[in-house]
Amino acid sequence: MENKKNSGLQRRAYSATRSLIRLLKPREDKKQRVPRQGLGSGLKVAFVHGERKLSTGAHHINQLMTEALAAEGVKIHNFYPRVRLTDTPAHLRGIANILFFHSLLDRKEEILKNDIVQGTTYTTLPFLTFPNVLTVSHFGSTARGFLHSVPMTTKLPAKAKKFYKELYKLDIVPELDFKTFRPLTDTADMEEIVATRVDACIATSKKVQVELVKAGVAPERVYIIHNAIENYWFTQTPAQIPNTPRPPHLVFLGRLGGDIFTLKLKGVDHLVEFYRAFPEVHKTTICMTANRKLKEWLKVSFPLHSMYVNLRKDLIPGALAPLYGGILFLPSRYEGFSLSLIEGMSQGLVPVAYPVGVVEEVIQDGVNGFIVTSLEQAVDRASELLRNQELRLTMALKAKETATQFTSAQIAKDLITLYRKIKANRRLLSNSSYTEGNLYPPTL
Secondary structure, eight states, rough: OOOHHHHHHHHHHHHHHHHHHHSSSGGGOOOOOOOOOSSTTTTTEEEEEEOOOOOHHHHHHHHHHHHHHHTTOOOOEEEEEOOOOOSOOGGGGGHHHHHHHHGGGGHHHHTTTTTTTEEEEGGGGGTTOOOOSSEEEEESSSSSHHHHHHOOOSSHHHEEEHHHHHHHHTTTSSSSSSSOOOOHHHHHHHHHHHHHTTEEEEEEEEHHHHHHHHHHGGGGGGOOOOOOOOOGGGGGOOGSSSOOOOOEEEEEEEOOSHHHHHHHTTTHHHHHHHHTTTTTTTEEEEEEOOOOOHHHHHTTSSSSEEEESSSOOHHHHHHGGTTTTTTEEOOOOSSOHHHHHHHHHHTTTTEESSSOTTTTOOOOOOTTEEOOSHHHHHHHHHHHOOOOHHHHHHHHOOOOOHHOOOHHHHHHHHHHHHHHHHHHHHHHHHHHTSSSGGOSSOOO
């Protein structure tokens, strides 16, 4: 018992001595808190998006933006809706998706602690009425753009019409057109309402900027910020790049979808005709689709064809790097940006692309790729590249150099500049010298 008492007294004496030493220790020796560093220090941003990891372009760019901003000192908070309407009739799915994000109002106290709420197109809708938070909508594309760019199957050229009828007969697609376009129309309407009311819209290309202005958004509220690709696209090892040029491949990279509307949107009929024009050339398809029957059909439809389906994204550079100097075909009828274009160029693929998304901002025709407006032009340009190895490899190098502009560090810098600008605009708007007719100052 005596030993325990002595032990207790010793512990208390030790603690008291340590406390006295800390008290008498010079102030400058105290551990200093290191402030968070980076361009975005002090900014707090709530990202509103869906929780499901669908590996779509929107999912990847949201993840990249949040990681890049956090690396620059921005405090990022992600918020996901928790409640979804189930068993919604097909014609009400657009409304169901919109209401899905309204469920975030049950977390409004957390969300409104941030300076800025950013979401994809219409997802910021629940927070437009709160005056103390700035709202930003990111438009990688627009639903109205989809609707305007995809014709009814009966209005397609004869070859394309025949192709989709073939898919229908093989039960690869259950219909030749959607039975109703109401969900897309509802989404398009809501996107436009939100776009005209948020503090800023981010357009990922000039084409999306034009679409938003046509929808009624004030031009000064639309900011072009190009998408970026992950850093791993720029870290190939020398072993991944062949020392001597391999036989050139025709390459498709991107999402195909599985329904009739998305297949037409992505120009799968263009891709099939393009591949069929070159029976003696190697082809590599790296695609995403949940349509098993489509996948099996594509695998066996062309000679000299290799196919990777739903490959994990960080493994794709390794699959593409050995194809340096190949021809990347972008057959889409519509893109808001086209991440796959930049991804392919980063691996030294030469693009042959329709003028969609960011194509006309990125490709210098005949320098780092070709811009085409018809399948006949696409086949002619690809044939020219296949005949002329020197031209093809020169353009491959230029394509690779062009892709280096689209890094995560650049998108973080652009986003932080936007956030600070709209915060400054809000402060200026609170000054009575700014009238309703002059909402935005000429310079900041």
